[in-house]
Every structure is written in structure tokens, then in C-alpha cells.
Amino acid sequence: MSEAKKFMYINRHAPCGTVYGVEGLEVVLISAAFEQDICMAFIGDGVFQLKQNQDTADTGMKNFSPAYRALGDYEVNRLYVEHESLEERGLTEDDLMPLTWEDEDDDWAEKPSIYIVDRAQLSDLIEEQDIILNF
Amino acid sequence: MAFELNGKTYETDEEGYLANLSDWDNDVAAYMAKEDDCDLDENHWEVINFLREYYDEYQIAPAVRVLTKAIGKKLGKDKGNSKYLYELFPYGPAKQACKYAGLPKPTGCV
Numbered sequence: 001m002s003e004a005k006k007f008m009y010i011n012r013h014a015p016c017g018t019v020y021g022v023e024g025l026e027v028v029l030i031s032a033a034f035e036q037d038i039c040m041a042f043i044g045d046g047v048f049q050l051k052q053n054q055d056t057a058d059t060g061m062k063n064f065s066p067a068y069r070a071l072g073d074y075e076v077n078r079l080y081v082e083h084e085s086l087e088e089r090g091l092t093e094d095d096l097m098p099l100t101w102e103d104e105d106d107d108w109a110e111k112p113s114i115y116i117v118d119r120a121q122l123s124d125l126i127e128e129q130d131i132i133l134n135f
Numbered sequence: 136m137a138f139e140l141n142g143k144t145y146e147t148d149e150e151g152y153l154a155n156l157s158d159w160d161n162d163v164a165a166y167m168a169k170e171d172d173c174d175l176d177e178n179h180w181e182v183i184n185f186l187r188e189y190y191d192e193y194q195i196a197p198a199v200r201v202l203t204k205a206i207g208k209k210l211g212k213d214k215g216n217s218k219y220l221y222e223l224f225p226y227g228p229a230k231q232a233c234k235y236a237g238l239p240k241p242t243g244c245v
Contacts, residue, residue, distance in 0.1 A: 029195065029198070032198075033198055033200065062194065063194070064194055064195075066192065066193050066194045067193050067194050067195045069192075069193055070193040070195055070197070070201070073197065073201045073204065073205060074198070074201055108208075
């Protein structure tokens with residue numbers, strides 16, 4: 001098999017109002033089956049995707065945010081959230097879902113999947129990728 | 136598409152997956168299995184119930200690789216392997232078991 005490529009899925013939209021979030025998550029889950037090196041980034045209103053205690057009842061849309069908690073099972077365990085985007089929206093890391101994954105090689109220890117990075121760090125991470133997809 | 140059971144009509148998609156998750160009950164699962172010449176025993180039910188719980192928690196039907204790993208963790212290594220699961224569900228454990236569980240086709244299943 002050819003070497004795994006580095007994929008980054010960038011989320012730029014809030015969860016409801018458009019289908020970018022739910023469609024993007026579906027593509028991530030599908031591509032995870034192909035054993036590529038996958039990470040996600042959340043910038044701008046995309047940081048709202050990870051907000052905890054979402055309630056979509058009044059929007060008539062399904063609340064798909066619990067599916068983010070399954071990402072660890074799919075071995076997608078690097079979710080970079082831009083610090084400036086959180087701050088601009090009055091959010092902190094405590095407002096986000098506590099997402100974790102279990103490290104099979106470390107006796108199933110639970111480890112955090114969310115990394116808060118600043119704009120410059122994120123820019124470096126984007127630079128490292130082979131393929132970048134925006135949602 | 137649709138099928139009838141006990142005087143009630145159940146909507147399905149073109150591959151036979153239940154359109155409304157809330158329509159599901161044990162009789163629906165048994166009927167769908169019967170149509171595939173599959174008699175559900177307690178081992179089948181164990182996987183079907185596991186999938187319903189998984190969907191309830193995560194709002195997605197797991198891909199087969201994820202299902203296998205999660206079953207292994209919950210029910211033990213002798214059940215969390217492809218051989219065991221394919222013997223129960225020869226049409227593909229995630230695909231077939233999700234159908235009987237009334238879930239949509241698994242995400243990441245091509």
C-alpha cells in the first residue's frame with residue numbers, strides 16, 4: 001500500500017444553518033476507513049461545531065454533535081481549535097465537548113483529542129498537510 | 136419501498152433500511168432477518184442491541200472496523216473479531232446487523 005497522506009479537514013461553519021458541518025463529519029468518518037493520516041481544524045464559526053450541550057430541537061435539524069465523540073473510535077484524534085477564533089466568540093476550552101480517544105498501545109488510556117492552537121501554529125500545521133478540504 | 140407486518144406499513148429505503156428509527160421493535164428485526172433466511176438467536180440480538188445503544192449515544196451507525204473493536208471491548212475478544220461477526224451476519228456485520236437494528240446504513244460503508 002502506498003504511504004498514508006496527511007489530510008486536514010477544516011471546519012469554518014457553525015453547526016446549524018448550513019449542512020457543511022454534518023456533511024464534513026460524514027466525509028471524515030468515511031475517509032477514516034482508508035487508513036490515512038487525518039486531522040481536523042476548527043476556525044471562525046467552525047469552533048461552534050464542538051460546543052457542548054447543543055440543542056437543535058427548535059431548528060428542526062438532527063443534533064449530530066454526539067457523533068464527534070465517536071471520532072476517537074475511528075482513530076481521528078487530533079482536533080485543532082484556533083485559540084483566536086474561540087476568544088473572538090467569547091468561548092473558552094471549557095465550552096467545548098470534552099473529546100477523548102483510547103490509546104490501544106497504552107492500556108486503553110483516555111487521552112484528549114482537542115488541541116487549542118494559536119493562529120501561527122495552525123498555519124504551520126496547514127503547511128504540513130498533503131491534502132486540505134474545507135467545509 | 137415499504138413492507139407490511141401485523142397490519143402496519145413500514146417505510147424503508149431502496150436497500151431495505153428502515154426509514155423511521157422509531158418504527159423499530161423486536162418483531163421488525165425478526166421479520167427483516169427472516170426475509171434474509173436468517174434466524175435470530177441470542178448472539179445476533181446481543182449485536183443488534185449493542186448497535187442500538189451505540190446509535191443512541193453517538194447518532195451514527197459504526198463502520199465495521201469500529202464495531203468490531205467496540206464489541207471486543209464490551210463483550211470480550213472471542214466476540215470482537217471479524218470471523219465471529221461474519222458467521223453471525225454473513226452479508227457484513229455492520230451492514231446486515233444495522234438493518235435489523237433499524238439503523239441507517241453505516242457511515243463509511245461503501
